[in-house]
Amino acid sequence: MSAAKRQWKYRPRLPIEYLPYRSLPVSLIAQQMYCEKQVDLWLDNPTSSRVSVPGGIEEVETAKVHEERGRADERVELGEDFHLTVERSAAGIEPAELQRRLRRDETLILLEYSLQGNYKGLPLIGCADALRCKGRRVSRIIDYKVTNTPRLFPSHQAQLRLYGYLLEQAGYDITDLTLVCVFIPSSQQEWIARLSPANTERFLNRVWSAADKIITRKPIDKFSAYGQVLVKRGIKVTLGVFPYKEEKVIEELDFAVSYWLGKRAPIPTKQAGKCARCLYNAIDRCTDALVPFSGTNCE
Numbered sequence: 001m002s003a004a005k006r007q008w009k010y011r012p013r014l015p016i017e018y019l020p021y022r023s024l025p026v027s028l029i030a031q032q033m034y035c036e037k038q039v040d041l042w043l044d045n046p047t048s049s050r051v052s053v054p055g056g057i058e059e060v061e062t063a064k065v066h067e068e069r070g071r072a073d074e075r076v077e078l079g080e081d082f083h084l085t086v087e088r089s090a091a092g093i094e095p096a097e098l099q100r101r102l103r104r105d106e107t108l109i110l111l112e113y114s115l116q117g118n119y120k121g122l123p124l125i126g127c128a129d130a131l132r133c134k135g136r137r138v139s140r141i142i143d144y145k146v147t148n149t150p151r152l153f154p155s156h157q158a159q160l161r162l163y164g165y166l167l168e169q170a171g172y173d174i175t176d177l178t179l180v181c182v183f184i185p186s187s188q189q190e191w192i193a194r195l196s197p198a199n200t201e202r203f204l205n206r207v208w209s210a211a212d213k214i215i216t217r218k219p220i221d222k223f224s225a226y227g228q229v230l231v232k233r234g235i236k237v238t239l240g241v242f243p244y245k246e247e248k249v250i251e252e253l254d255f256a257v258s259y260w261l262g263k264r265a266p267i268p269t270k271q272a273g274k275c276a277r278c279l280y281n282a283i284d285r286c287t288d289a290l291v292p293f294s295g296t297n298c299e
Contacts, residue, residue: 023123033154037266037286038052041280081192083129083144086144110131114126131163141160145184163179183237211241
């Protein structure tokens, strides 16, 4: 066997070659910012669509692990229910009609808007929860998070910035782009379950208006800002608003792609709280855990 063939035969596979998708999802890059080691462990057996759930966990989980997985499933399902409700509240539009309205410089709010692009040869894909544009000039992107921790984390910011990056690749003008993360309390399951299309539309209008007021009150040129919206008596949602910075998204893409192309090992989280509730840690698949699994509720 020639040296070239031997080299090919024994070449280690790159992480990107284990990815069960044709394109690298923006959400997966955001997950890298949460804990890249978790992404790497998921790739060993990516039978679950959720990175936080190890493949085959049902065969080895204890009662305590099962309870934690149930809580995680409930949080995810609640988020999915909310996104589905928002999607159902919107009127559909054909691609050709959308392009005509963009050429006419109409002001539009687009929900669940699919995006594609690439970085250093890697195809990227994402779906922005909501964006507002006038023609091809995009002023806002909104992402909804159902959580009881109303705080901007690096993973939230990276996900929104990546949507901006893909929009620019798609030919949109993002010169004045501001990014908004809306934190909806996961404790409000009943309110989310009862959202009608009309109430959903009113809620979304309040969110857009609140975001505009935050930006008007405090120019979002360098730092993030927070504000709240009273949805109904006793229910408030929090908005985290921050600017799009191209240099930051390139830095994040370089970091992410260096892992997928095998240029470095995965980097585990440095936050013990994440390890305490990590299901890979719970079933002894992670050798980098900072603390034992306890199921501690931290986000």
